[in-house]
Amino acid sequence: MASFPAVLRSEWTKIRSVRSTVWTLALTFVVTVGVGALLALLTNNNFAEFRGNRQTPFDATSTVFSGIELGELAIIVFGVLAIGNEYSSGMIRLTLAAVPQRATLLAGKTAVLGALALAVSVVTAFVTFFVGQSLLGPHSTTIGEPNVLRAVFGAALYLTMLCLFAAGVTTMLHNQTLALGVLVPFFFLLSPILSAVPKVKTLARYFPDYAGSRMMLVYQQQGQPYGPLAGFLICLAWTAAALVGGVLVLKRRDA
Secondary structure (H helix, E strand, O other), rough: OOOHHHHHHHHHHHHOOOOHHHHHHHHHHHHHHHHHHHHHHHHHHHHHHHHOOOOOOOHHHHHHHOOOHHHHHHHHHHHHHHHHHHHHHHHHHHHHHOOOHHHHHHHHHHHHHHHHHHHHHHHHHHHHHHEEEHHHHHEEEEEEEHHHHHHHHHHHHHHHHHHHHHHHHHHHHOOHHHHHHHHHHHHHHHHHHHHHHOHHHHOOOHHHHHHHHHHHHOOOOOOOOHHHHHHHHHHHHHHHHHHHHHHHHHHHOOO
16 A cells, blocks of 8 residues: 555656646746736736726736636646546556555645646746736736735636646546547637627636636626635636546546
């Protein structure tokens, strides 16, 4: 019986030895910061046109996090590859032989993935915020303003939960190509399309991407069904469901 610390060490070695997982984490940082900086610069240079006649307060924090939608893709790919590489290479059989306690194995994978994703996401969120605010000029805000720090951490937690959600889905499907074939259309096609259809857009508001966007808001907007805390709980529920599903499938199916 492998001890949990041994499982953690093994999973950490696997992740850092695979270049694709390292590059996807780096890409999460670069894309989120880069797109956020570009949008902040464009907003500052075209602020009058951007705001129009809106009466609601300008949310400088969520503006710089608008680029997180592309960062989502990279962190999802990281979660998929971190789990799926073992299935595509056949190494999962050796892993299960060494750690037959499948719930313990997935718990170890989740702990390492979650810790690494959280560390990268926190750095990404804070760098995105400070770089973006520096480019917003007179329209910027500070980290000490009400709810701003909470929104920055909300962005980091959202990315972390997306990574774990992707890992849980990949564990259920046992195939990284299939997992990407489900997750990418779900986040970048199905969710946006349903959000634009009047009869079903209420359902789309409870998808993880919409809930995550609520976590990065500083001001509660009129007409929105819920706020940051509810958004966090919805994302957490999606993540927990994917991981529980991963445990159940891993216990019942062969590698």
